[in-house]
Amino acid sequence: MPVEIGKVEFRDIVDEVRAVGNIIAxxxxxxxxxVRGKLVEFPVKEGQRLHAGDLIAQVDPREYRLQVDRLRAELISSRNEYDKTKEGARPEDRARLKxxxxxxxxxxxxxxxxxxRFRQLKEEGVVSQSQYDEKVDRLKQAEENHRASEAELEAGEKGREEDVLKAAAQLESVTKQLELMELNLEKTAIIAPFDGTLLRRTVEVGAYxxxxxxxxxxIGASALKAVIELPQGYRSRLNELTGIEFEVPELGLKFKENSRLKSRVRIIPDANIFSGNIQAQVELSRPDRALFPGVTLEARLKFNVRRQVKHVPSISLVIGEQGTVVYAVKEGKAHLIPVKSGLERDGWVEVTDFxxxxxxxxxxxxxGSGAVFPGAKVMPTIGGGPPGGGPPGGGPPQKGTSPGNKPAEPGKEAGSPKPPSTEAKGQPPEKTGGEKPAPAKKAS
Structure with missing residues (x-):
């Protein structure tokens, strides 16, 4: 049986995937x-740009300001009382005690x-025992009075410890109340927490x-993200990203993100139950001021170069009971080789050779691959090469593009359907080429 033969090509591939998404804040x-109160100011309009710290609305501060003034006066009084208690008695009182x-x-x-003296007289028999006991009692009374005077003077100089503690507690309580009321007074002003835009007002001036x-x-203006949908096959490949090109047709904008992609691209772990796609968030490093949340964009994600990837002509693929296979000539006979097909580029299909x-x-x-079977005798002839630009015999394809070709999803055989929201591409590193699902012949 005459058959036309070609060769296996080994190509360096830069993988790409196209996706669509939106800008979010x-x-x-x-x-x-x-704090509670009547709204007395709301100077900001919907859609107005704001800077962090700008006044958005004002609650009536008068009640809180009066409370602050009262507590400040009370704080002064409590501090004076504490100082007086800690210092003890006044100078004239201390002089009296001394x-x-x-x-x-x-x-x-x-x-x-x-x-x-009376002890000596008692021993000489001049005075009685009762007279001597009277002098002893008077001595004890004098000692007690002296100790009491010492204690009173010490208390007057230092102040009683419990009085000092009580005054200190009162001072601390008033201080905390004042701090809380000053904080509430500050909270009457509702300010912008960051640079951004006021989306909507939910109350008006005069409301309680x-x-x-x-x-x-x-919403914030300086921190924007792009949320795009990708096939699930790219979940494990995001760490291979080398760059992302964005385009916003609505605004005529194009921009790139090429640095620190590993830390700025995150997967949202919630696949779409209808398409099976996953969502990825990309933090935009320096978003254009014209961008705003909700705008639609297109993205082209570029991955690392895969070296020496095996490719076969698309017309050599055969789908049969054994799955996807190709046939090779060995010793004049057809030899079956199982493969897994991937993306097609210019008539060549990426294959995995198990x-x-x-x-x-x-x-x-x-x-002629669709007409042969394992062990069939064949007569090889050199063919004209596959469609799409390869030279005869399966040589390297010519540089160029194939506009309008659509890719297959990663991990699916050529010819499989893809989700409508994504488009994968692959091409030689020197130039992007179009792709399309590889046609596969069924074994006869």
Whole structure:
């Protein structure tokens, strides 16, 4: 049986995938009141651009300001009372206590002398025991009075510890109340938390708001993300990204993201139940000011170069009971080689060779493969090459593109359907080429 033969090609492939998506805001918040009161100002209009710290709305601050003034006055009074208690008695009181201590000391000294004199007289039999006991009692009383005067003077100089602690607690309580009220006064001004745009107002001037009531909604202007849909086969390949090209036809914008992609591209772990696609978020490094949340964009994701990828002419593929196969000539007979087909480029299909039988010297049957079977005797002839630009015998394809060709999804055989929202591409590194699902012949 005459057959036309060709060769296996080994190509360096730069993989690409096309996707569509939208711009979303990385920052989106609902603005709420943090204190109760009447709304007296709302100077910002919907759609107005804001800077962080700009006033958005104002709750009536008068009640909170009066409370702050009252607590400040109370704080001054509490601080004075604490200082007075800590310092102890006034100077004139301390002088009186010192004089009192000196008097009790004199009385004590006199009582000691009398006790000593009467003790000697008692021993000489001049005075009775009762007279001596009277002097002893007077000495004890003088000692007690002196100790009491010492304690009173010490308390007057230092202040009683419990009084100092009580005054300190009162001072701390008033301080905390003042800090809280000053914070509430500050919260009467509802300000922009970041640069952005006010989307909508939910209340108007004159409305009464409570803590937690929404007054508006705001989105950030400086931090934008692109959310795009990709086939699930690319989930594990995002760490191979070398660059992303974006286009916004609606605004006539084109821009690229090429740096720190591993840290700026994240997968949203929630596949679409209808298409099976996954969503990826890309943080935009320097978004154009013309971009805004909701705008549609197109993306082209570029991956690493895959070296020496095996390709066979698309017309050599055969789908039969054994799956997708190609036939090679060995010792004048057709030899079956199972493969897994991938993307097609210019009439050539990327294949996975499980048995590692395909190499540069393999005589691949490209025409007549659908009519042969394993072990069939064949007569090889050199053919004119596959369609799409390859020279006779399966040589390297000519450089160029094939406009309008559509790719197959990664991981699917050539000719499989793809989700309508994505388009995968692959091409030699030196120039992007179009792709299309490879036609496959069924075995007769």
């Amino acid at each position: 990385d920052q989106r918040v609902t603005l709420t009141a943090e 004089a009192q201590l000196q008097a009790t000391q004199s009385t004590l000294n006199l009582a000691k002398k009398e006790e000593q 708001v409570s803590d937690g009531d929404a007054v508006g909604e705001m 048995t590692r039988q395909l190499n540069k010297t393999t005589q691949l049957i490209i025409r």
